[in-house]
Amino acid sequence: MPRALITGITGQDGHHLAEFLHGKGYDVYGMIKGQNNPRAAKLQEEMPFVELIPGDLADLPSLVAALQIAQPDEVYNLGAISFVALSFSQAELTANTTGLGVLRMLEAIRMVGGAQNNPIRFYQASSSEMFGQVRETPQTELTPFHPRSPYGCAKVFGHDIVVNYRESYDMHASSGILFNHEGPRRGIEFVTRKISNAAARVKLGLQHELVMGTLDAKRDWGYAGDYVEAMWMMLQQDEPDDFVISTGETHTVQEFVEKAFAHAGLEDWEQYVRQDPKFFRPAEVDLLIGDSAKAKAVLGWEPKVGFDELVKMMVDNDLALEAAKANRS
């Protein structure tokens, strides 16, 4: 059976990817950080097939040890400080984990190597946030980067160091430049889940308003379940490369709010939404829209879930979760 090690196993993508690889017959190892990580128990309950290994992207020896234990054929580096807003207030930590963490994992892979004729393949979670103040529309693998946050800057470093190690040491290291991808497992701090959860809670009478930052930013939002398949496809190629993974559609934050509230049966969304400067960012990414033609041509990858379906999936999930919570209390 092939073996995979996933960093960021407790996050949205880690969960989807672990389930996907398990379905493909992989032995799945997940790297988990911290002492008595509160997410570990839930993760083991939901995915008992995942073998957890302690480790931290800020600690090279722990990465070497994790590789020695897992003996993976494939490493998926999804671990990061991934929330743009937090990256402004914890910029150094973001640079260390999200940026230098990639370098450490690449070094650990060089040290451990893998079986002689079967070198470890590496996937890096690059991000559309690297495009930031976009230089062209839509964005492709060739669009220059102009990050707008410490998170974006750290992801640019991670991306560039993957290219450099691939060229310098002939490593099978690929990056997926993933545009925003969402779903019921998205953390509540991200805008889509914040909105879907608020729409559900307002509908159920558990909350009366939704306090937001900008409503004008545009994002290319896809479904996380579709996107993890692209990660795996990249590592099955003979040659490593970089791929944009996106839907090719863009929508404003306001459209997400409108659709989510309407789906919850709340027609007049404006009466529930208020803006507060504390949710505005020092620098904003105004528009993202990706062209994933290369992924389609080379990998045969295409998104399956569209925008409307995504919004409905998330609102329905939050309606069910919040109703169940309310019934319990």
Ligand code: GDP
């Ligand atoms: P990002 O694209 O990685 O920054 O993903 P987010 O889901 O955090 O944010 C998407 C967009 O929604 C950004 O342009 C944010 O500025 C905007 N936004 C507006 N209000 C909020 C809010 O209350 N929370 C978050 N997370 N984002 C918001």
